[in-house]
Amino acid sequence: MTTAAPHLGQGGPELASLVEAVSATRMQATVRELAGDRFAGRRVGSPGGRAAGTWLAERLDVLGARVQVSEFDxxxxxxxxxxxxxxxxxxxxxxxxxxxxxxVEHLASAELPHPRSAPLVKAPEAGSAGTGLRERWVLAEAANWGRACEPAEAQGAAGVLTVRGADAEGWMPKMIAGPPARAVPVIAVHPDVHRRLAEALDDGPVQVTGSMPLRQITTRGRNVYARFGSRQAVSRVLLCAHYDGVGDDPDRRLPAAADNASGVAAVLEAARVLAAAAPAGALELTVAFLDAEEAGAWGSAHHAPTVPPGTHVINLDGAAHLHQAAAVEAGGPAHALLAALDQAARLTGVPLRAGAMASDNRRYAAAGLAAIGVGMGMPGYQTPAETPDRVQPDTLVAAARLLVATVWLLAPSVTSAP
Structure with a gap:
């Protein structure tokens, strides 16, 4: 159940009316749709990812926006x-x-499409090249997996096993971008598994069978842009959120409901509310639903150089669980934007805190634009547990209200509350 923001009256009746128009039901429906089976985790370049982009373009067109799709490698x-x-x-x-x-897959792994069986040995000590690694699986600690790869590659090892942690629910998250591939297969195991392997190896021979059918591909990303208002407007604001996920596993769903169907839902709802009420001629509002963030923020890197100077950029990455406060990272000449966001947060009752937001906002800031990244939680981050039921309606409402109020306060014809 959503609640009214405590200080809306201080922003004037127009802003109060706008913020109250935000619909949790609409946003929940958007999250469920994007996290559904037909979009298959929305990995960049996949049929599901491209279908999700098309669906979002259709939603923006219904709002009366001028919609454009831009593709990139x-x-x-x-x-x-x-x-x-x-x-x-x-x-x-x-x-x-x-x-x-x-x-899980280690992102530096060479491809090993078929299972390979071999004895397990411990990685050589630091400073030692070691011997006897040929056709062996090598057990390495997290801190020295890269160093262990060097003799493993030189001697023709079967592969390297290293260690990686899990989340509080026992899942090991999926990623699709990382360091350059090594010349040897690398598999990351849970800390408990790593410990058991080391203990078993101390007691006697251990045989390991493993495969890692992981390949690197080049594909096409697809950004979706929508513009509301006139290019002659005094103020320009860009609301953005990435819509891609890491994609389903071959035998398991990864719905990507929090990261970032939730952020997309809040931006889409804010655009709906603002498109119907933005001051005529005062504001140009642009929405960008960005692809390939999970692969290295390629979508924002493609878009940022084309954004007009002076545009205020707000990127929302995660709006699923507002635990204590929304994380905010400002970059570029963002003093005025940050002031508007702070005032909007006070009016809508959304607590803010400074926090790292390693997302698309950094690409816009690097292009010299005033850019802010906002995050409100991602339960189940990049695991099968990242389901729509874990996206809290109150957090969606808080995110959309914050966006609406910030954009409204940036429009020059709006009189700010004292």
Missing amino acids: VAGVRELHATPVLQWTGAGQTHRLEHRRDF
Whole structure:
């Protein structure tokens, strides 16, 4: 159940009316749609990702916007083309491990499309090249996996096992962008699995069987832009959110409801409310639904150089669970924008805090624009647990209200409250 913002009357009756027009029901429907099966996790360049972009363009067109789609190349996207395998045998007992619970793809891994069985050995000590790694799986600590890869590659090892943590619910999140690939397969295992392997190896021989059908591809991204108002407006504001996700696994859904269907839903709702009421001639509002953020913020890198100077940019990445305060990162000449956001937050009752927002806002700031990134939580981040039911309606409402109020306060014909 949503609640009224405590200080809306101080912003004037027009702003109070606008903010109250925000609909949680509409935003929840958007989240459910984008996280649904037909968009398959919305990875850049995938059929589901492209279909999601088309769907969003249609939604913006219904709002009366001038809609444009812009495509661009995206390189180095990691793609799992089959489910990886990992199991180990020690003391006569075989342990079959579950992908994304017990182990995950390491983004520096060479492709290993078919299972390879070999004995397990510990990585050489620091400063030692080691010997006897040929056709062996090498067990490395998190801090020295890169160093362990060097002798493993030189000696023709079967692969390297290293360690990576899990979230509070035991999932190991998925990513699709990372360091350059090594010349040897690399698999990241849960800390508990890594510990058990080390202990088993101390007690006797251990045999490991693993595959990592992970390849790098070049694909096409698709940004969706919508413009409301006149290009002759005194004030320009860009609201943006990335709509891509990391994509489904071959045998498991990753709905990407929080990251970032929630942010898209709030931006779309804010655009709906503002498009119907923005002061004529005072404001040009642009919406950008960006692709390929998960692959390295390619969509914003493509868009940022084309944005007119003087545009205020607000990027929303995550609007699913406002725990204590929204994280805010400002970049570029953002003093006026930050002041408007702060006033809007006080009027709508949304607490703010300074926090790192490593998202598309940084591309716009690097282009010399006033840019702010806002985040309101991502429960289940990049795991199968990132489902629509975990996106809180009150957080969606808080995000959309904050955007509406900030844009309204930036329009020059609006008189700011004292």
